Amino acid sequence: MADKTIGPGRETHQPASPTLTLNADAGADTGAGTVADAIGDAGADLAPDADSPAMSTQYETIIIGGGPGGYVAAIRLGQLGVKTLCIEKEAMGGVCLNWGCIPSKALIAAANLANKVRNAEHMGITVKNLEIDVAKMQQWKEGIVKKLTSGVASLVKGNGSDIVMGTATITDPNPGI
Numbered sequence: 001m002a003d004k005t006i007g008p009g010r011e012t013h014q015p016a017s018p019t020l021t022l023n024a025d026a027g028a029d030t031g032a033g034t035v036a037d038a039i040g041d042a043g044a045d046l047a048p049d050a051d052s053p054a055m056s057t058q059y060e061t062i063i064i065g066g067g068p069g070g071y072v073a074a075i076r077l078g079q080l081g082v083k084t085l086c087i088e089k090e091a092m093g094g095v096c097l098n099w100g101c102i103p104s105k106a107l108i109a110a111a112n113l114a115n116k117v118r119n120a121e122h123m124g125i126t127v128k129n130l131e132i133d134v135a136k137m138q139q140w141k142e143g144i145v146k147k148l149t150s151g152v153a154s155l156v157k158g159n160g161s162d163i164v165m166g167t168a169t170i171t172d173p174n175p176g177i
């Protein structure tokens, strides 16, 4: 990216001519500077939603992956006024929000609570017939994940960057980046 000055209390960005192009036609002649030219090949359920930008939109930056690395970059670039697209093939938030950090910590917290209650007799707390409804626990965990992943998508869009759900493929051996 060109023409960017970032310093304490001073952040400017003069839009350069677009360097990256998103093109939905896999195998098409995408021209110099094209990074992602195929999306949506991961199945109908991942097709771009109604909010998706037009396939002809030109971007200065295209981020492949909406995990903690990708979505944070998309938010910051949006704040800096860089025309940015984030392409995610499975779920915004990546491993951390969908399968790793967040869901594992939620389930660990629930299991710890059950364990504490079960072993609290010495504190004078006795819970008879403690039951663990695993399906309900999973549902609760999914609710947390959904809240966070939709929050991430809103933050990306709210800061001016676009999101497309689909698989990005780099086809140009010399995309000019």
Ligand SMILES: Cc1cc2nc3c(=O)[nH]c(=O)nc-3n(C[C@H](O)[C@H](O)[C@H](O)COP(=O)(O)OP(=O)(O)OC[C@H]3O[C@@H](n4cnc5c(N)ncnc54)[C@H](O)[C@@H]3O)c2cc1C
Residues within 6 Å of the ligand: 064, 065, 066, 067, 068, 069, 070, 087, 088, 089, 090, 091, 092, 093, 094, 095, 096, 097, 099, 100, 101, 102, 104, 166, 167, 168, 169
């Ligand atoms: C069980 C578990 C627990 C964890 N707990 C913690 C923790 O407590 N604290 C912590 O700091 N870290 C934790 N981590 C690690 C954390 O999840 C990762 O460090 C973090 O997710 C890395 O972020 P990332 O954006 O680099 O990659 P990812 O989160 O892997 O995101 C990459 C994204 O790119 C997408 N993608 C890949 N290829 C394409 C493509 N061609 N087109 C479009 N999209 C694509 C993927 O679908 C994915 O969403 C944990 C991981 C696991 C598995």
